[in-house]
Amino acid sequence: MNKAKHIAIIMDGNGRWAELQGKKRVKGHEEGAKVVKAITTYCSHSKEIEYLTLYAFSTENWKRPRLEVEFLMKLLDNYLKKELQTYLELNVRFEPVGDIRAFSKSLQKTIRMIEEKTAHCDGLVQYLALNYGAQDEIIRAVNKLKNIEGNITTEMLSNQLDCKHAVDLLIRTGGDHRLSNFLLWQSAYAELFFTETLWPDFTPKDLEKIIKKFTKVERRFGGLK
Ligand code: IPE
Ligand code: IPE
Ligand code: MG
Numbered sequence: 001m002n003k004a005k006h007i008a009i010i011m012d013g014n015g016r017w018a019e020l021q022g023k024k025r026v027k028g029h030e031e032g033a034k035v036v037k038a039i040t041t042y043c044s045h046s047k048e049i050e051y052l053t054l055y056a057f058s059t060e061n062w063k064r065p066r067l068e069v070e071f072l073m074k075l076l077d078n079y080l081k082k083e084l085q086t087y088l089e090l091n092v093r094f095e096p097v098g099d100i101r102a103f104s105k106s107l108q109k110t111i112r113m114i115e116e117k118t119a120h121c122d123g124l125v126q127y128l129a130l131n132y133g134a135q136d137e138i139i140r141a142v143n144k145l146k147n148i149e150g151n152i153t154t155e156m157l158s159n160q161l162d163c164k165h166a167v168d169l170l171i172r173t174g175g176d177h178r179l180s181n182f183l184l185w186q187s188a189y190a191e192l193f194f195t196e197t198l199w200p201d202f203t204p205k206d207l208e209k210i211i212k213k214f215t216k217v218e219r220r221f222g223g224l225k
Pocket of ligand 3: 174
């Protein structure tokens with residue numbers, strides 16, 4: 001049976017969830033943050049899951065209206081400060097992936113603070129993808145290697161990425177079937193699952209059902225059974 005050691009989720013559908021209820025899009029982000037906590041808690045209790053990577057803000061999301069971007073930044077700052085205690089209680093290590101230098105100094109400080117305060121936690125690792133784009137991640141990795149003599153190997157490049165672990169199970173909520181620049185390198189052999197469920201409606205039970213299906217898939221990695 002397959003083991004879902006690394007689960008990655010494209011948390012999509014917050015805006016539509018809110019609009020369907022006649023609410024402002026940002027309400028959907030607020031609700032989505034609660035689901036981040038529920039899913040992280042569920043994963044932290046699993047013996048099998050070691051890494052949970054959540055797509056929270058892409059390098060393309062800056063194109064959104066300024067007010068929505070500002071709201072997301074504030075929500076992130078508040079979430080991290082409020083949930084520090086939860087990270088510690090669940091023994092979850094928090095690590096950002098993505099280029100956080102684009103964020104305000106104070107948000108960067110919060111991110112670094114949570115990273116440091118949870119550095120000793122040795123349970124689940126929660127990678128939060130913040131100003132993350134897979135192409136940007138790969139380019140930054142290549143640039144770190146550009147002065148090296150000789151050929152670059154797969155391993156050398158992999159070691160320079162923000163997230164160094166291959167994805168086993170990649171899930172996208174919200175009904176679209178695309179990767180939107182998420183973990184392109186790490187998902188080379190990921191099993192892809194798409195669900196119509198909008199992120200604020202996604203529950204640990206839904207995740208459990210997907211994991212169950214995932215365990216039965218025949219993964220061949222290019223070989224034969
Ligand atoms: C995902 O939900 C959250 C972020 C991208 C920050 P969306 O905000 O993309 O919600 P939809 O896809 O518009 O419904
Ligand atoms: C992907 O969702 C990014 C996050 C979930 C953070 P988007 O809503 O930004 O993706 P597109 O624009 O539909 O591809
Ligand atoms: Mg979306």
